[in-house]
Amino acid sequence: MAGAPKKISDFDKNALEEAIRVKEKLGDVEVVTVTVTSEDVKAVLREALAMGADRAFVVSDAGFQDIDTGGTAYVLAKAIGKIGEFSLVLCGETSLDSFSGLVGSKLAELLGLPQMSSVRKFVVEGDAVLVERTLEDAIETVRAKLPTLVSVTREINQPRIPSLMMIMKASKKEIVNWTAADLNLQKEKLGSKIEVLEVLAPKTERKKIRITGETVEEIADKLAKALIQEGVVGR
Amino acid sequence: MSENKGVWIFSDMHDLALEMLGKGRELADKLGTELVAVLIGASAQGKADELIKCGADKVYVVENPALEQVQIEPYLGVLSNLVTSYRPDIVLVGSTKNGKPLAARLAMRLDIGCIPDCARLSVDDQGRLVGERITYGGNAVAKIALKSKPQIATVPARAFEKPQLKERNGQVMKVDVKVDAAKTEIVETKPLETSNVKIEDAQVIVSCGRGLQKKEDKALLDRLAGVLYGQVGCSRPLAEDRKWFSEWVGLSGHKVKPKLYIACGISGVIQHVAGIRDAKVIVAINKDEQAPIFEIADYGVVGDLYQVLPALEEAIKRQLH
Numbered sequence: 284m285a286g287a288p289k290k291i292s293d294f295d296k297n298a299l300e301e302a303i304r305v306k307e308k309l310g311d312v313e314v315v316t317v318t319v320t321s322e323d324v325k326a327v328l329r330e331a332l333a334m335g336a337d338r339a340f341v342v343s344d345a346g347f348q349d350i351d352t353g354g355t356a357y358v359l360a361k362a363i364g365k366i367g368e369f370s371l372v373l374c375g376e377t378s379l380d381s382f383s384g385l386v387g388s389k390l391a392e393l394l395g396l397p398q399m400s401s402v403r404k405f406v407v408e409g410d411a412v413l414v415e416r417t418l419e420d421a422i423e424t425v426r427a428k429l430p431t432l433v434s435v436t437r438e439i440n441q442p443r444i445p446s447l448m449m450i451m452k453a454s455k456k457e458i459v460n461w462t463a464a465d466l467n468l469q470k471e472k473l474g475s476k477i478e479v480l481e482v483l484a485p486k487t488e489r490k491k492i493r494i495t496g497e498t499v500e501e502i503a504d505k506l507a508k509a510l511i512q513e514g515v516v517g518r
Numbered sequence: 519m520s521e522n523k524g525v526w527i528f529s530d531m532h533d534l535a536l537e538m539l540g541k542g543r544e545l546a547d548k549l550g551t552e553l554v555a556v557l558i559g560a561s562a563q564g565k566a567d568e569l570i571k572c573g574a575d576k577v578y579v580v581e582n583p584a585l586e587q588v589q590i591e592p593y594l595g596v597l598s599n600l601v602t603s604y605r606p607d608i609v610l611v612g613s614t615k616n617g618k619p620l621a622a623r624l625a626m627r628l629d630i631g632c633i634p635d636c637a638r639l640s641v642d643d644q645g646r647l648v649g650e651r652i653t654y655g656g657n658a659v660a661k662i663a664l665k666s667k668p669q670i671a672t673v674p675a676r677a678f679e680k681p682q683l684k685e686r687n688g689q690v691m692k693v694d695v696k697v698d699a700a701k702t703e704i705v706e707t708k709p710l711e712t713s714n715v716k717i718e719d720a721q722v723i724v725s726c727g728r729g730l731q732k733k734e735d736k737a738l739l740d741r742l743a744g745v746l747y748g749q750v751g752c753s754r755p756l757a758e759d760r761k762w763f764s765e766w767v768g769l770s771g772h773k774v775k776p777k778l779y780i781a782c783g784i785s786g787v788i789q790h791v792a793g794i795r796d797a798k799v800i801v802a803i804n805k806d807e808q809a810p811i812f813e814i815a816d817y818g819v820v821g822d823l824y825q826v827l828p829a830l831e832e833a834i835k836r837q838l839h
């Protein structure tokens with residue numbers, strides 16, 4: 284969204300927090316963030332580094348302006364390939380602006396990884412991860428061998444707020460900038476496969492009737508009567 | 519190459535598949551094509567009859583012991599195999615926790631697009647599928663079409679009405695498809711511990727926001743919900759910040775579609791409104807007469823929820839019971 288203040292999506296913060304916790308528990312782990320963007324996001328990445336990421340990778344290109352979820356997943360996959368070996372890809376379940384919730388799955392497809400979505404609890408056990416997924420009417424416990432991709436929900440953790448010390452330390456951490464050319468991206472894979480025909484204000488056709496009265500009892504009586512007439516009260 | 523034909527429906531949630539068949543029937547009729555339901559499971563054929571009664575012309579049944587539980591790789595393999603062989607025009611996938619990743623990966627595997635979470639679907643003059651979805655954090659509705667076929671869209675639960683069952687003729691076809699091995703192992707499945715009906719299924723919801731001062735005051739809402747045979751919900755701050763509830767109504771929480779939604783002490787930020795947009799009647803009770811919730815309410819009461827709720831409870835009891 285051009286013009287809107289940029290920030291790390293809440294869901295992505297949950298994913299980052301979870302990655303940092305893995306590092307704190309296991310020790311010998313590097314946490315890197317990967318961002319695909321058409322805009323300047325340095326300030327946002329400083330926050331990720333302050334939270335505890337070790338390095339940040341940014342792939343930015345003006346050509347990414349109209350990139351869709353498939354294109355984003357493609358660039359992420361190419362970037363991850365260039366960064367090198369990895370054990371775990373953590374994503375937020377969805378983004379806060381578009382709420383598509385497609386990128387994680389598409390990335391898993393491109394990387395050929397086992398995928399666990401809607402994850403509310405997560406532990407690394409040797410060379411595997413054990414997760415709890417929240418389904419519509421059940422909690423599912425699932426195990427997969429590393430490397431794997433996990434997308435997390437908001438309830439998994441409370442992301443930390445970096446201290447001044449962490450913010451200072453982060454200024455020394457590395458932000459690696461790449462462009463489309465650095466990743467040998469194929470142009471035709473970046474083209475959007477969807478076409479936005481129209482963006483409309485959400486429709487509201489509400490009655491907007493104010494119920495007033497001398498006393499609260501009178502108001503309540505009028506409201507109850509209106510709701511009974513609407514047929515929305517009672518079985 | 520022959521062109522893509524047919525409207526397909528798949529969901530791992532049976533009720534959602536039925537809801538999608540109602541809409542799918544309308545789209546297929548408009549396109550003059552067949553409506554196909556895909557059933558996948560260890561023993562899935564038993565459900566075929568109901569799918570036909572809800573509008574399917576044809577049901578493809580893929581049965582294999584390895585398909586007992588929904589897992590991405592085997593289900594995705596089956597779906598992409600079927601889609602590649604039979605070349606449908608439109609594939610609607612139920613937007614469940616498992617269905618959405620399936621649709622996303624199917625689109626990626628076929629190198630095509632996918633419109634997620636369409637609350638409305640139609641076919642335009644050129645015969646293209648047009649999906650409408652809420653975007654920009656709830657501030658807008660985008661109408662989206664796809665540039666290639668098959669056209670994949672996901673459909674959330676309760677977006678469309680389940681059709682009336684009708685006796686009609688349909689064809690059930692068993693299809694043999696090679697099943698890929700799962701890359702994940704389901705260790706355990708526990709039913710979600712909910713004492714009540716799920717809030718998405720509630721007909722009446724009495725919901726509170728920051729205007730509620732203490733957790734214990736929830737009892738006021740419980741009592742009103744009791745006389746309305748409804749359920750209690752809340753907006754995000756009460757769940758996320760104050761931790762008084764475990765789940766909330768809104769764009770990032772549950773999207774609800776009750777007959778009656780009573781918003782008490784809820785200001786009505788756009789993210790909350792996006793979650794209640796499909797309610798039949800919305801009532802707003804708020805001390806602040808400028809609160810944006812009044813702009814999207816059918817009935818508004820400017821007042822203190824601590825006075826209005828007990829009075830409303832009494833009034834309903836008196837007039838109804």
